[in-house]
Amino acid sequence: MNEELISxxxxxxxxxxxxGQLYRWKRKNLIPEDWFVRKSTFTGQETFxxxxxxxxxxxxxxxxxxxxxxxxxxxMFSPSTANLRMKRADIMAKGIASEPVLNIxxxxxxxxxxxxxxxxxxxxxLSALLESxxxxxxxxxxxxxxxxxxxxxxxxxxxxIYFIRKLGISSCLFSVKGExxxxxxxxxxxxxxxxxQSAEELKSKWM
Amino acid sequence: MNxxxxxxxxxxxxxxxxxxxxxxxxxxxxxxxxxxxxxxxxYCNGTGTIHGNVKTGKAKISGxxxxxxxxxxxxxxxxxxxSIAEAISSKVMEVSGxxxxxxxxxxxxxxxxxxVSIEGDCxxxxxxxxxxxxxxxxxxAETIDIKLFGDSRAKEIGGRNIKVxxxxxxxxxLIKSIFPLKLEAEVIEGDEIELEGTVASIVRGKNVxxxxxxxxxxxxxxxxxxCQPGTLVKESRKI
Numbered sequence: 194m195n196e197e198l199i200s201x202x203x204x205x206x207x208x209x210x211x212x213g214q215l216y217r218w219k220r221k222n223l224i225p226e227d228w229f230v231r232k233s234t235f236t237g238q239e240t241f242x243x244x245x246x247x248x249x250x251x252x253x254x255x256x257x258x259x260x261x262x263x264x265x266x267x268x269m270f271s272p273s274t275a276n277l278r279m280k281r282a283d284i285m286a287k288g289i290a291s292e293p294v295l296n297i298x299x300x301x302x303x304x305x306x307x308x309x310x311x312x313x314x315x316x317x318x319l320s321a322l323l324e325s326x327x328x329x330x331x332x333x334x335x336x337x338x339x340x341x342x343x344x345x346x347x348x349x350x351x352x353x354i355y356f357i358r359k360l361g362i363s364s365c366l367f368s369v370k371g372e373x374x375x376x377x378x379x380x381x382x383x384x385x386x387x388x389x390q391s392a393e394e395l396k397s398k399w400m
Numbered sequence: 401m402n403x404x405x406x407x408x409x410x411x412x413x414x415x416x417x418x419x420x421x422x423x424x425x426x427x428x429x430x431x432x433x434x435x436x437x438x439x440x441x442x443y444c445n446g447t448g449t450i451h452g453n454v455k456t457g458k459a460k461i462s463g464x465x466x467x468x469x470x471x472x473x474x475x476x477x478x479x480x481x482x483s484i485a486e487a488i489s490s491k492v493m494e495v496s497g498x499x500x501x502x503x504x505x506x507x508x509x510x511x512x513x514x515x516v517s518i519e520g521d522c523x524x525x526x527x528x529x530x531x532x533x534x535x536x537x538x539x540x541a542e543t544i545d546i547k548l549f550g551d552s553r554a555k556e557i558g559g560r561n562i563k564v565x566x567x568x569x570x571x572x573x574l575i576k577s578i579f580p581l582k583l584e585a586e587v588i589e590g591d592e593i594e595l596e597g598t599v600a601s602i603v604r605g606k607n608v609x610x611x612x613x614x615x616x617x618x619x620x621x622x623x624x625x626x627c628q629p630g631t632l633v634k635e636s637r638k639i
Contacts (some may be wrong), residue, residue, distance in 0.1 A: 202604070202620075211590055211591045211606060212558060212589045213559060213561075213591040216560070216589070220523045220525075220541075221533060231522075361608075
């Protein structure tokens with residue numbers, strides 16, 4: 194773990210929230226337990242957070258807490274929203290995937306009208322990677338196949354998707370706990386994508 | 401769930417049963433339940449042992465109960481002594497007797513009149529204590545209202561309003577001189593903090609008021625700060 198850490202005091206100062214708010218959000222599971230990193234300093238014990246994650250999360254909460262209740266927010270940040278469903282027409286309206294990507298997806302998965310969470314996640318990840326130009330069509334199909342074979346990974350926020358290429362041959366893999374991976378020298382990591390982050394983005398589009 | 405078809409599990413005397421779904425579970429003698437139990441009402445008046453998790457609407461423990469598992473309830477009242485091996489989640493929790501909890505506690509409203517020891521964290525909206533408590537992890541509540549009657553401790557305390565008062569009755573003065581009533585914590589963080597009889601390394605908050613008989617290492621405040629004489633604050637800083 195070589196993420197940059199930020200102390201609790203600095204978080205409060207930077208964002209202008211109070212201890213009461215921070216503790217309430219923790220109670221409501223808006224801030225995951227494993228972000229609280231306890232370290233001993235010369236003043237005694239202090240709590241630190243992964244800087245980027247906590248600042249982004251607090252900004253999101255502050256932006257959305259007027260329109261959504263804390264419980265709804267907690268649902269959004271929790272990785273398992275199994276009851277998330279969407280109609281075909283909504284997918285383009287909410288900007289989850291463009292029409293060409295949707296067609297590729299349907300071609301591979303068979304026609305459907307209602308999309309469950311797994312479908313939506315697969316579609317969203319496919320769309321993100323295809324649109325970015327990092328992967329091409331055949332690789333997209335490979336990704337969909339892998340997502341179909343391991344359906345439970347979309348519920349695990351720690352999962353990271355890797356695309357690698359060596360000598361023009363590409364492959365795709367999932368790393369569930371986000372442990373470090375080491376590749377041989379000739380291997381190029383084309384792109385990586387965090388499932389947890391995609392799930393959050395997807396849910397914020399859905400809300 | 402159609403509760404009409406469910407029966408009751410009542411053990412009067414010595415007996416044991418397997419778990420399952422019931423309308424009412426009542427252990428009056430020395431009852432043992434092996435397995436997870438789901439019921440609408442749960443009463444334990446004698447010595448009851450449950451080897452498994454309990455999920456219930458209303459639970460009342462008046463005798464001695466030992467639950468080797470987790471408890472999920474709408475309302476949990478402990479008048480006797482209870483030892484629960486794993487986590488508790490309940491809307492309302494009231495402890496008038498003695499209880500020790502091996503896991504974490506999550507409630508909306510928690511009242512402690514007796515003695516509670518919690519091995520994990522304690523998260524609740526309202527925490528009211530007039531007894532002794534010990535929390536090995538973090539005590540996190542919107543409102544924390546503690547009247548010190550016994551030695552209490554928590555590793556960390558966090559919330560919005562934190563208020564600790566010492567009892568004033570004269571009878572207690574005598575006992576107090578022998579057994580000083582103290583609340584011990586490493587860190588106390590909140591918006592509005594009022595402390596009496598507290599020993600803490602660090603207190604951080606917006607408005608901090610330190611009353612009598614405190615021993616605080618460092619106070620950090622952003623709003624108002626008030627410290628009464630007869631108390632020990634090594635350092636205070638406005639940030």
